[in-house]
Amino acid sequence: MSTKHIKRVGLIGLGAIGKRVLGALQREHLPQAAYAAIDPSAASTGFASEHGIALFSDVQGLLDWKPDLVIECAGHGAVVQVVPPLLQAGVDVVIASIGALADKALAKDLETAAEAGGARLILVSGAIGGLDAMRSARAAGLDEVLYTGRKPPQAWAGTPAETEFDLAGITVPTTIFRGTAAEASLKFPKNANVTAAVALSGVGFEATRVELVADPTVAKNIHEVKVKGAFGELGIWLANNPLPDNVKTSWLAALSIEEAVSKQVLTTVF
Ligand SMILES: NC(=O)c1ccc[n+]([C@@H]2O[C@H](COP(=O)([O-])OP(=O)(O)OC[C@H]3O[C@@H](n4cnc5c(N)ncnc54)[C@H](O)[C@@H]3O)[C@@H](O)[C@H]2O)c1
Incomplete structure (x- = not known):
């Protein structure tokens, strides 16, 4: 090659x-x-x-x-x-x-x-993946894109959820935000890279729906994307491990950059 x-x-x-x-x-x-x-x-x-x-x-x-x-x-x-x-x-x-x-x-x-x-x-797709399928499918028309971000309650500390909810007291999965990707990007900038990757691969910031959940039943950051359109239906589910050097960053984010760069040097790209 x-x-x-x-x-x-x-x-x-x-x-x-x-x-x-x-x-x-x-x-x-x-x-x-x-x-x-x-x-x-x-x-x-x-x-x-x-x-x-x-x-x-x-x-x-x-x-x-x-x-x-x-x-x-x-x-x-x-x-x-x-x-x-x-x-x-x-x-x-x-x-x-x-x-x-x-x-x-x-x-x-x-x-x-x-x-x-x-x-x-x-x-780069960063901490989320599987978006190539959504990018292909959108040519035939997408009816609905819903991104759900699920983290343990304390992982939402330092976000607007902290003032609106008693994070330490949450015992069942609780939706802390429901809105568009545009609103989510502004209110939850730490989630903005994943939200943007979903929005830019599908129906844009205004039409992409976002739900953020404080979920005491999970230990990792979970990303879910549900897509419906003329092509059929697509579901993406990811549970990311952190980078050993920065627990706030998903390992997959670094791997996706490595892959993007390796694509630039290959003449055959999948
Ligand atoms: N696409 C994704 O899913 C995804 C996931 C995680 C992180 N990210 C992005 O990647 C960035 C880096 O993540 P990280 O875990 O390596 O963070 P990090 O905090 O470990 O490292 C960031 C580094 O950038 C340097 N820096 C900050 N502003 C700079 C500037 N203007 N010019 C040059 N250097 C500057 C800092 O000094 C620091 O060393 C994050 O800020 C985030 O925006 C994207």
């Missing part, structure tokens, strides 16, 4: 996902490539020099290094600040923080920048 030439890879964010993805790319997918990163918190750790990575403090430094591909795994702020100039300069960018696209003005800016630069914005 031949490969395209990706010789220089940039990472925005060297946290749990960034480190995991970097390790997999250096070991398996792109062992010959050079690597660079932007992450203000990495400067003092020595991680970059230990792994032979050039570290830049701003996007201009990374642009001058001339990356062939950049991977964002930093957060929504980085999508706003760092990704548009990269796209405008013609650099393909893989983004993990796709919840940022719930902001219509930002989504438009990214599209305009990608068109101007002739670059591609590559969205």
Whole structure:
């Protein structure tokens, strides 16, 4: 199997996902490539020099290094600040923080920048999966898309659910939010990446229904998607394990970036 030439890879964010993805790319997918990163918190750790990575403090430094591909795994702020100039300069960018696209003005800016630069914005499915079937099915028309996110009650601490419900006292599965994907993205930003992946693969932010459940019977983050349309019906169910380095991040999110990057270097893609 031949490969395209990706010789220089940039990472925005060297946290749990960034480190995991970097390790997999250096070991398996792109062992010959050079690597660079932007992450203000990495400067003092020595991680970059230990792994032979050039570290830049701003996007201009990374642009001058001339990356062939950049991977964002930093957060929504980085999508706003760092990704548009990269796209405008013609650099393909893989983004993990796709919840940022719930902001219509930002989504438009990214599209305009990608068109101007002739670059591609590559969205990953992240902590959810099976969405290829929904993307195929929507050409024939989708009638209904419902995403349900289920977590143990205490996992909703720090969200609006904390003020509306006595999380510690919940003993049966309790719906803490019911609304559109657009509303869910704003109210529950920690869930926004999965919500966005579902919305963007199906009927959009306004028509996708979301239910969030504080469920004392589960120990992991459970994602469910139910889809109905002319094609028939589809059900997705996922129970994600966390990344060992960050219990708040699903392991599958890092794996989906690795897969997205490996697709860029393969000539045969499934
Ligand atoms: N698509 C999904 O399903 C999914 C799942 C989990 C996480 N994510 C996204 O991936 C991001 C990273 O996840 P993680 O677990 O690695 O988080 P993390 O907190 O372990 O690491 C994030 C790193 O990014 C750095 N950073 C923050 N803002 C930056 C900026 N503007 N420029 C450069 N570096 C910056 C931080 O210093 C930190 O080292 C999350 O913020 C989230 O948006 C997506």
